[in-house]
Amino acid sequence: KGQLVCVGPGMILGAHITERCRNYIQRADVVYVSCHHAVEEWLATLNPDTISLQNLYAEGKHRRETYNQMHQTIMQSVREGKKVVGCFYGHPGVFAQVPHWVINTAREEGYKAHMEPGISAEDCLYADMGIDPGRFGCQHFEASQLLFYRRTLDPSAYLILWQIALAGDRSIAKRVSSVEERQQLVDILLNDYPADHKVAVYECPFIMVEKPRIEWFPLSELSTYELNPVSTLVIPPATKMQPR
Numbered sequence: 001k002g003q004l005v006c007v008g009p010g011m012i013l014g015a016h017i018t019e020r021c022r023n024y025i026q027r028a029d030v031v032y033v034s035c036h037h038a039v040e041e042w043l044a045t046l047n048p049d050t051i052s053l054q055n056l057y058a059e060g061k062h063r064r065e066t067y068n069q070m071h072q073t074i075m076q077s078v079r080e081g082k083k084v085v086g087c088f089y090g091h092p093g094v095f096a097q098v099p100h101w102v103i104n105t106a107r108e109e110g111y112k113a114h115m116e117p118g119i120s121a122e123d124c125l126y127a128d129m130g131i132d133p134g135r136f137g138c139q140h141f142e143a144s145q146l147l148f149y150r151r152t153l154d155p156s157a158y159l160i161l162w163q164i165a166l167a168g169d170r171s172i173a174k175r176v177s178s179v180e181e182r183q184q185l186v187d188i189l190l191n192d193y194p195a196d197h198k199v200a201v202y203e204c205p206f207i208m209v210e211k212p213r214i215e216w217f218p219l220s221e222l223s224t225y226e227l228n229p230v231s232t233l234v235i236p237p238a239t240k241m242q243p244r
């Protein structure tokens, strides 16, 4: 009978993978991967039956359609009775919809399915930037959620915004959003933070010899600051915690 495990290789090529993830990959009948190209090549050396899902992404294609196709592809192999591994970069369950979705579907259809944790961008961020989320607290949001929904921010805690380069993109088909879309996010943040509040763009390396990108700049420059699809925005506390 088919079964499914979603695993994550961590962020750094070859260096972050857990023993459990490696074992599942090596013992699988088929491994579907959605990682960076170099990581995918390395995973193929662990199991030759490795198939990339990256070609399902395309500029201008709605991401929902890409996710549907990933879900379909993985479920088809499970239904064929295979031991299937889905490998998604970082931690498979962190800001990633398909792994949670496909595990739920597999379970609903009576297959064994579970997730193995991996080292996420969040884990690297705490280490590289010397942030303890327990010190002042730490809120995490997908950047566009702040634009499209009412969320309550606590400026006495850290605020981490994921997919910041896509903030405000309603088409769900682009790689980076426009200056105007990003400015709308800045305007919302200005309700809780001063314009000169220092924020940081964070990018952890994908290979061991690279250094993390950590650049500080004023919040007011966010709409034009150079951001990449892998950028995460770090906003430190702007106010002190208020005693009761």
Ligand code: SAM
Binding pocket: 011, 088, 089, 090, 091, 092, 093, 094, 095, 096, 119, 120, 121, 122, 161, 162, 163, 164, 165, 202, 203, 204, 205, 206, 229, 230, 231, 232, 233
């Ligand atoms: N599952 C991934 C993980 O465990 O980190 C996250 C995938 S999510 C779809 C993509 C977002 O994760 C990016 O927009 C960015 O916010 C963050 N991210 C991905 N790679 C990163 C990197 N190298 N450095 C910092 N943040 C990264």
